[in-house]
């Protein structure tokens with residue numbers, strides 16, 4: 001493994017629990033893999049094109065097997081670039097908060113943009129959907145104020161974990177290890193224990209990933 005792509009989805013900079021856990025994971029990985037290249041996509045800073053107009057038309061053109069107009073082709077080039085950046089990575093790390101039961105809209109936006117026919121999946125009426133990205137290690141760190149280890153938190157379900165698992169597998173990034181960091185609010189001892197548990201899990205994952213292609 002030489003290149004890790006870190007997709008960051010918390011806008012909270014230094015205060016972010018998912019960000020802190022991700023930094024610890026990267027540090028652990030680097031001790032096993034000195035020289036590891038870490039590339040970042042901060043979904044709050046990245047230029048993610050609105051998924052409407054010619055870009056949306058391009059997706060439907062692809063699905064219908066029709067040629068692009070020049071405008072559609074231009075919009076599609078930006079998408080090819082995003083998918084190529086994702087596909088170039090040997091391993092993918094996503095760090096994200098849970099927002100309103102699921103993930104922040106900017107991360108959903110990114111996933112919508114890279115989930116494209118002919119680039120990251122294809123459909124054939126005979127065989128159904130086939131993911132096109134090659135499998136690789138994927139780790140997703142999910143920070144939440146709630147504790148979902150025993151099921152819903154105060155009646156709120158965790159829709160982020162099943163969504164991420166399915167959406168990533170749909171494009172070929174199957175078998176993601178999803179590491180919860182939660183609760184991130186409430187009694188300090190509970191918050192500390194959750195962070196510690198995630199840290200132990202992430203250290204073990206770093207060791208496993210580093211050894212996978214050693």
Ligand SMILES: Cc1cc2nc3c(=O)[nH]c(=O)nc-3n(C[C@H](O)[C@H](O)[C@H](O)COP(=O)(O)O)c2cc1C
Pocket residue numbers: 010011012015016017018019096097098099100101102143144145146147153156184
């Ligand atoms: C807009 C918004 C929605 C949230 N929705 C949930 C939620 O549905 N469930 C939950 O457990 N926590 C929720 N939280 C709390 C965050 O998940 C929590 O603060 C987490 O630590 C954020 O991750 P970060 O520290 O990496 O930014 C929400 C926070 C915000 C700002």
